[in-house]
Amino acid sequence: MDxxxxxxxxxxxxxxxPEEIKKAYRKLARKYHPDVSKEDKAADKFxxxxxxxxxxxxxxKRAEYDQLRQYGTRADGSFQPPPGWQxxxxxxxxxxxxxxxxxxxxxxxxxxxxxxRGGGFSGAxxxxxxFQRDMRMRGEDVHxxxxxxxxxxFQGCEKKVTFTVHEADKQGRVRxxxxxxxxxxxxGMREGQHLxxxxxxxxxxxxxxxxxxxxxxxxxxxxxxxxxxRDVLVTxxxxxxxxxxxxxxxxxxxxxxxxxxxxxxxxxxxxxxxxGKGLPGKHPGxxxxxxxxxxxxxxxxxAEQLYQKLADAExxxxxxxxxxx
Amino acid sequence: xxxxxSVFTIDVTASRATFSLRExxxxxxxxxxxxxxxxxxxxxxxxxxxxxxxxxxxxxDLVALMRLHKAIRLQRDLKLNLPGLAMSLELLDEVESMRRxxxxxxxxxxxxxxxxxxG
Numbered sequence: 001m002d003x004x005x006x007x008x009x010x011x012x013x014x015x016x017x018p019e020e021i022k023k024a025y026r027k028l029a030r031k032y033h034p035d036v037s038k039e040d041k042a043a044d045k046f047x048x049x050x051x052x053x054x055x056x057x058x059x060x061k062r063a064e065y066d067q068l069r070q071y072g073t074r075a076d077g078s079f080q081p082p083p084g085w086q087x088x089x090x091x092x093x094x095x096x097x098x099x100x101x102x103x104x105x106x107x108x109x110x111x112x113x114x115x116x117r118g119g120g121f122s123g124a125x126x127x128x129x130x131f132q133r134d135m136r137m138r139g140e141d142v143h144x145x146x147x148x149x150x151x152x153x154f155q156g157c158e159k160k161v162t163f164t165v166h167e168a169d170k171q172g173r174v175r176x177x178x179x180x181x182x183x184x185x186x187x188g189m190r191e192g193q194h195l196x197x198x199x200x201x202x203x204x205x206x207x208x209x210x211x212x213x214x215x216x217x218x219x220x221x222x223x224x225x226x227x228x229x230r231d232v233l234v235t236x237x238x239x240x241x242x243x244x245x246x247x248x249x250x251x252x253x254x255x256x257x258x259x260x261x262x263x264x265x266x267x268x269x270x271x272x273x274x275x276g277k278g279l280p281g282k283h284p285g286x287x288x289x290x291x292x293x294x295x296x297x298x299x300x301x302x303a304e305q306l307y308q309k310l311a312d313a314e315x316x317x318x319x320x321x322x323x324x325x
Numbered sequence: 326x327x328x329x330x331s332v333f334t335i336d337v338t339a340s341r342a343t344f345s346l347r348e349x350x351x352x353x354x355x356x357x358x359x360x361x362x363x364x365x366x367x368x369x370x371x372x373x374x375x376x377x378x379x380x381x382x383x384x385x386d387l388v389a390l391m392r393l394h395k396a397i398r399l400q401r402d403l404k405l406n407l408p409g410l411a412m413s414l415e416l417l418d419e420v421e422s423m424r425r426x427x428x429x430x431x432x433x434x435x436x437x438x439x440x441x442x443x444g
Binding site for chain 1: 342352372387388390391394395398399402403417424426427429432433437443
């Protein structure tokens with residue numbers, strides 16, 4: 001087991017005052033709150049910060065932790081609490097906390113968990129394990145995010161979802177457990193849409209109903225298409241002469257392609273709407289094609305001469321009239 | 326620890342389920358008073374209700390339930406009061422929608438500039 005450096009987790013020194021510790025915790029809790037932060041591993045960091053604060057805010061626990069910090073670390077950096085270690089301030093001894101301590105580290109459990117593992121301590125256990133056995137309680141709803149590729153949104157797909165549920169063991173102690181489900185996702189899901197999988201959340205206590213798994217759909221970025229609401233957007237390059245004369249061009253759609261007529265005299269940025277080619281569903285969206293005029297890397301002498309002719313013929317045209325130039 | 330592997334087919338109609346005030350409280354592990362306050366602050370909204378609809382006949386959708394969960398987590402973890410909570414959630418929504426817009430616009434911008442050089 002690794003020793004957890006709670007001071008480092010909060011970014012404070014060992015001599016930090018309770019006020020400094022509180023301040024550091026509040027700031028980091030806001031920063032890493034999983035409902036606020038988009039950072040990678042924000043949830044883990046939030047948990048670490050919460051665990052560190054749980055210990056350092058309490059003078060008794062902090063003193064015990066400081067003591068262990070001094071004597072408990074082995075030469076190889078691993079950590080074992082001294083034989084017979086028992087926290088005077090742990091939860092088993094009637095400590096109280098309003099933090100969600102169920103997912104704190106093994107290190108925390110060993111030090112302050114009131115002997116959840118190993119023999120020698122026969123207290124009431126942690127987290128009020130005793131009363132849950134006699135109580136009927138609905139299981140927790142569990143939230144998870146599920147990222148889908150645009151192709152999967154169009155066709156529907158089967159996805160593996162892994163999430164953590166909390167359930168009571170035989171002693172009535174609440175433990176986290178990883179659960180994996182294969183979920184069939186119907187076609188036409190939208191970003192931010194929620195799905196409910198009834199009864200797939202945490203199990204209930206004492207015969208209570210299980211909670212639900214609530215899935216939030218996310219869309220992975222696509223190299224060609226972007227999505228806005230139900231519409232699929234794509235930028236399609238056209239040659240200047242295609243834009244000037246009109247043309248039939250091939251345009252990609254999700255999983256296929258279609259032929260589209262570019263109207264004569266189209267400017268760059270012109271939008272063409274392909275009805276019903278957006279996200280599928282009862283009210284399917286559209287695909288919106290934005291034309292973009294591109295130039296060949298090099299022009300032949302002949303082409304340059306033709307452009308010169310064009311320039312002479314179109315003299316009155318001022319492309320910068322909007323800029324009053 | 327044993328893993329629980331199973332295939333589950335989502336019933337899309339299930340996601341349109343509604344929840345009564347009592348169910349919201351049960352699922353959010355909170356008092357009705359808190360849910361009522363959250364409604365009055367506009368944090369969550371019952372479906373198709375007017376100011377005359379009695380609280381006992383309120384029905385909430387899944388979005389409201391997820392929002393209630395989120396609001397309770399934020400309130401518990403960051404010790405926010407209700408006006409602060411209402412504002413935070415609104416700002417978070419705004420940030421989320423702007424993040425989406427920015428990433429979409431960035432991609433469109435990247436399409437334009439790469440195509441320009443490529444020919």
